[in-house]
Amino acid sequence: xGAGELELIQRALHGDVDAWGEIVRRYKDAVFxxxxxxxxxxxxxxxxxxxxxxxxxxxxxxxHLEKRFSTWIFAVTANVCKNKLRRERLFAPLKHLxxxxxxxxxxxxxxxxxxxxxxxxxxxxxxxxxxxxxVLRYYADLxxxxxxxxxxxxxxxxxxxxxxxxxxxxxxxEQKGVTGHA
Amino acid sequence: xxxxxxxxxxKETLTRSVETHRDRIADLEYEIIEELPESRPAxxxxxxxxxxxxxxxxxxxxxxxxxxxxxxxxxxxxxQVLCLVYPxxxxxxxxxxxxxxxxxxxxxxxxxxxxxxxxxxxxxxxxYEYGFIVDGERxxxxxxxxxxxxxxxxxxxxxxxxxxxxxxx
Amino acid sequence: xxxxxxxLLTLGLLGGLGDAFAQPTPQDVYKCFAELGVSDLQTLxxxxxxxxxxxxxxxxxxxxxxxxxxxSSAPISLREGVLQIxxxxxxxxxxxxxxxxxxxxxxxxxxxxxxxNDDLLERKMTLSEVKTLLASKGITIxxxxxxxxxxxxxxxxxxxxxxxxxAGALEDYxxxxxxxxxxxxxxxxxxxxxxxxxxxxxxxxxxxEQAVSAxxxxxxxxxxxxxxxx
Numbered sequence: 001x002g003a004g005e006l007e008l009i010q011r012a013l014h015g016d017v018d019a020w021g022e023i024v025r026r027y028k029d030a031v032f033x034x035x036x037x038x039x040x041x042x043x044x045x046x047x048x049x050x051x052x053x054x055x056x057x058x059x060x061x062x063x064h065l066e067k068r069f070s071t072w073i074f075a076v077t078a079n080v081c082k083n084k085l086r087r088e089r090l091f092a093p094l095k096h097l098x099x100x101x102x103x104x105x106x107x108x109x110x111x112x113x114x115x116x117x118x119x120x121x122x123x124x125x126x127x128x129x130x131x132x133x134x135v136l137r138y139y140a141d142l143x144x145x146x147x148x149x150x151x152x153x154x155x156x157x158x159x160x161x162x163x164x165x166x167x168x169x170x171x172x173x174e175q176k177g178v179t180g181h182a
Numbered sequence: 183x184x185x186x187x188x189x190x191x192x193k194e195t196l197t198r199s200v201e202t203h204r205d206r207i208a209d210l211e212y213e214i215i216e217e218l219p220e221s222r223p224a225x226x227x228x229x230x231x232x233x234x235x236x237x238x239x240x241x242x243x244x245x246x247x248x249x250x251x252x253x254x255x256x257x258x259x260x261x262q263v264l265c266l267v268y269p270x271x272x273x274x275x276x277x278x279x280x281x282x283x284x285x286x287x288x289x290x291x292x293x294x295x296x297x298x299x300x301x302x303x304x305x306x307x308x309x310y311e312y313g314f315i316v317d318g319e320r321x322x323x324x325x326x327x328x329x330x331x332x333x334x335x336x337x338x339x340x341x342x343x344x345x346x347x348x349x350x351x
Numbered sequence: 352x353x354x355x356x357x358x359l360l361t362l363g364l365l366g367g368l369g370d371a372f373a374q375p376t377p378q379d380v381y382k383c384f385a386e387l388g389v390s391d392l393q394t395l396x397x398x399x400x401x402x403x404x405x406x407x408x409x410x411x412x413x414x415x416x417x418x419x420x421x422x423s424s425a426p427i428s429l430r431e432g433v434l435q436i437x438x439x440x441x442x443x444x445x446x447x448x449x450x451x452x453x454x455x456x457x458x459x460x461x462x463x464x465x466x467x468n469d470d471l472l473e474r475k476m477t478l479s480e481v482k483t484l485l486a487s488k489g490i491t492i493x494x495x496x497x498x499x500x501x502x503x504x505x506x507x508x509x510x511x512x513x514x515x516x517x518a519g520a521l522e523d524y525x526x527x528x529x530x531x532x533x534x535x536x537x538x539x540x541x542x543x544x545x546x547x548x549x550x551x552x553x554x555x556x557x558x559x560e561q562a563v564s565a566x567x568x569x570x571x572x573x574x575x576x577x578x579x580x581x
Contacts, residue, residue, distance in 0.1 A: 004527030004540070006330050006338075017218045024211035026530075032207045033200040042203040049207060053214050065323065065330060065338045069528075119195040138189060139196040169192075170183050178183075178191075282415065283455040307549040309516075311456075321460050332526040333453075334462050334470060346549050 005069055013060055020060075024053050027070070030140055031077045037135030038081040040124040048084055052077040074140055075150035078132050085128050115178060122172040130165035133158050256289075256296040264288075264312070264324060264342075269295025271316045278312030280305050285315050307346040311339040375414040377403055383417035389431045398438025406507065408437075408447055416451060419458055429464035436471045445478045446511035449519060473578050477518045480571045485514060488562040496558050503554045512550045513559065520544035521568065525575045534565035537572050 005026075011019035031052055036045035056063075056076045063072050123131060136142045136150060144162075148155040258265040266288070268274055274297040275285035290297035297314075311331060314322045323330060327340030377400065384395055402408040416437075420430045433454050440447050450471050457467040485491075490513070495504045520541045530536060545556045 004524050004529035006332060006527040010328075010330055017215050020218065021211040021215040024214050028207050028210045029200065029204065032204075032210075033196065036199050036203065037196050042199075042206055045203070046206045046210075049210065050213065053210070054217065057214075057218060066336055116195050116198055119191055120199065123192075123195070134192070135196065138192040139200075166185065166188055170188055173183065173188075173191075277456075277459050279452055279456075282412075283452075283459040285459065309544070309547060315459070319461075331523045332528075334457060334460065334466065337460060337462075339456075343547060 006065065009060065009063070009065070009069065012057065020053075020057050023069075027073055028053075030070070031073060033139050034074060034077050034135055035081055037123070037139050038078070038128070038131055039084060040120070044084060048077065048080050052080045055080060068146070070140075071142065071146045071150050074136060074142065074146075075152075078136065078150055082128060082132070118176050118178055119173065122169050122176070122178075125172060126165055126168060130161050130168065133161050134165045134169075137162060255292040256294075256298040257300075258296065258298060260300070262301045263298055264301065265296055265298045265326070266314050266322065266324065267294070267296050268314075268316055268322070271295075271297065273317055275315045275318075276312060277315055279310045280312075288314070301344075305344055307344050310342055310344065312342065313337075313339050375410040377410050377413075380410050380413045380417060383414055383421070384434065387417060387421055387430060387434075388427050389434065390428075391431070391435065395431075395434055395438045398435075398441040401444075402438075402441035402447065405441070405444065407441055407444075407511065408451070412451060416454065419455065423458060423464060425464040429468060432468045433464070433471060436468065436475055440475050440478065443479065445475065445482060446515045448511070449474055449478065449515050473575070474518065474522060476578065477522055477571065477575055478514060480574060481518045481521070482514050484563060484567055484571065485510070485517075485559070488559075490555075490559065490562070496554060501554045503552055505555065508550060509552055509555055512548055513545060513555060516544045516548050516551065517541050517559075517568075521572050521575060525572050525579065529572070531569065531573055531576055534569035537569045538563075538565035541568050 005023070008019045008023050012023065028049060032045055032049040035048035035052070036042060039045050039048060052073070056073055059076070063069065123134070126134065132151060133147050133153075136147045142150065144155050144158050147153075147162075148158045151158070153161075256265055257263050264276060266274055269291060271291070274288045274290065276288055276299050277283045277285045280302070286299065288297040288299040292298075311333070313324065316322050321337055323338040324340035327342060329341040331339050331341060333339050380399060381392065381396055384392055389395060399408065399413055402413075403410060417434070420433060423430055437447050437450050437454075440450060453470055453474060454467060456462075457464075457470065462470075490505070490510065492505055492507050492510050495502060520543070521537070524537055524540045525531070529540065542556065542560055545551050545559060546553070
C-alpha cells in the first residue's frame with residue numbers, strides 16, 4: 001500500500017525499513033542528482049547518495065515533522081558531499097558524461113555533448129561553497145530560504161554566493177567560447 | 183551570455199548528467215533496506231576519562247528518567263491518559279477535536295517534567311486530532327501518537343482513535 | 352401568606368435555574384451574528400435555519416462559533432467570511448463538521464483568519480465533490496442498500512459521516528505528500544478512514560468500496576492538489 005510521506009516517516013521511525021525504502025525510492029533521483037552536481041563523479045555520487053540515506057535514517061529522530069522533508073534530506077546530502085570533498089579533495093571532472101542516443105543527428109549530438117562537458121567542467125571548477133547552492137537551486141529547484149536552511153547559512157549569504165557562482169561560470173564559459181546560442 | 187540562458191544551461195547540464203547515470207541507483211532502495219538493520223548505531227565506547235565520564239553521566243540520567251517515568255505521578259501507562267514530557271514549560275494544555283479545540287490545562291509537571299491529562303470518560307468512539315499548547319503559544323504534537331496529519335500547512339496534529347467499548351482501536 | 356411567598360420564591364428560583372440550563376435557540380445565534388456586525392445576515396439566517404432544520408448543526412455549536420469569532424480581532428469581513436462559507440455549505444446540504452472543526456482549530460492555533468477562510472473554501476469544495484461522487488453511485492439519505500444478506504437504510508448521520516471522512520482522508524493524503532499517481536493508495540486511504548469510524552456502518556463502507564473506483568477517488572485528490580498547488 002502506498003502512503004503519504006508523513007505516514008512513511010512515522011513508520012520508519014518505528015523501525016519499518018520498507019517504509020524507509022519507499023522514501024529512498026521517491027528521493028533517490030534528487031539526492032543522487034545533487035551529489036552528482038556537487039562531486040562531479042558518478043561513482044562518488046552513488047556512494048554519497050547511499051551514505052546520505054543511511055545517515056538520514058539513523059538521524060531521522062532529529063527531523064521535525066513540521067518541516068519539509070525534502071529540504072532536510074537535501075541538507076543531509078549536502079553535508080555528506082561536503083565531508084567527502086574535504087576528505088578526498090575531489091575536483092575531478094565528470095567521466096562518461098553522456099552517450100549518443102540512436103536516431104538523432106550525430107554531429108549535433110556531439111556538439112551538444114561537448115557543450116555539456118564544458119559546462120560540467122566549469123561547474124567542477126567552482127569551489128564547494130559556490131557549487132553547493134548552485135546545484136540546490138538549479139537541480140533541486142530550492143528557493144533561497146530552503147537553500148539557506150539546508151546549508152545552515154543566512155539567506156543573504158546564499159544570494160551572494162549564487163550571484164558569484166554564476167558570474168564565475170559565465171566568465172569560465174566565455175573563455176572557453178561557450179555562448180548562450182544553441 | 184544572458185543570466186536566463188546560463189540558468190537554462192545549468193539546469194539542462196545537471197539534469198542530463200543524472201539521466202545518463204540513473205542506472206547506478208536503480209536498486210538503491212533495496213541496497214539500503216538490506217543494510218539498514220546492521221547500520222543502527224552500536225554503542226561506541228570511547229575509552230579515556232572524558233568518554234567514560236560522559237557514559238557514566240548518560241547512564242545515571244537514563245536511570246533517572248526511567249525511575250521518573252515509572253515512578254512519577256503521571257500515569258502515562260494508562261491508555262486513557264495523554265502525556266507530554268516538557269520539563270521547562272510553565273503550562274501545557276491539551277487542544278483537540280473532542281473539546282472543539284478549547285485548550286484544557288494539563289496536570290503537572292511531575293518530578294520528571296511530565297504533563298498529563300485523562301481523556302473524558304464520556305468521549306464518544308471515533309477519530310480525533312489533537313496536540314498540546316505549551317506556555318500558551320507553542321503548538322506541539324504528541325510524539326507518542328501512532329498517526330499524524332498535516333494541517334494548515336506548517337502544523338502537525340497527532341491522531342488518536344477511541345474504539346467502541348470492548349473493541350481494540 | 353408565608354406558603355404563598357414560599358411558592359413564589361420556589362417558582363422564581365426554578366425560573367432562574369431554568370434560564371441557566373436552557374439550550375441556545377436560533378434567535379440567540381442570530382442575535383450574536385448581529386452583534387458581530389455581519390453585513391449579510393439574511394444569507395446567514397437562510398443557511399443556518401436550514402442547518403438547524405436538517406440537524407446538521409445545533410444552535411449551541413453555532414453560538415459557540417459566533418462567540419469565538421467575536422473574541423478575534425481580525426476584520427469583520429474575515430470573521431463573517433467563515434460564517435458565510437458554513438452557511439452556504441448548509442444551503443448546499445453538505446456536512447459542516449469538518450469546516451467548524453477546522454475553524455476552531457485554526458483560531459486556537461492562532462492561524463490568520465484569511466488562511467482559515469481559504470482553507471475552509473478549499474475543504475468545502477472537496478466535501479461537495481465527494482458528495483456528488485457518492486450521490487452518483489446512489490449513496491444518499493434513505494437509500495436502502497441490499498448487500499448480500501444485509502439490508503441497510505442510510506441515515507443522514509451515516510451519509511454525512513461517510514462524506515466527511517472520505518473528504519478528510521483525501522485532504523490528509525494530499526497535504527501529507529501522498530503520491531497522486533497511485534490511485535490504489537488513495538482508495539486505500541479513504542477506505543481505511545471509513546472503516547475506522549464507528550458511525551459508518553460496515554455495510555456502507557463495503558458498498559462504497561465496490562461502487563467507487565480508485566480512479567474516481569484519485570481525480571478528487573488531483574483536484575485538491577491543484578487547488579493547493581502541490
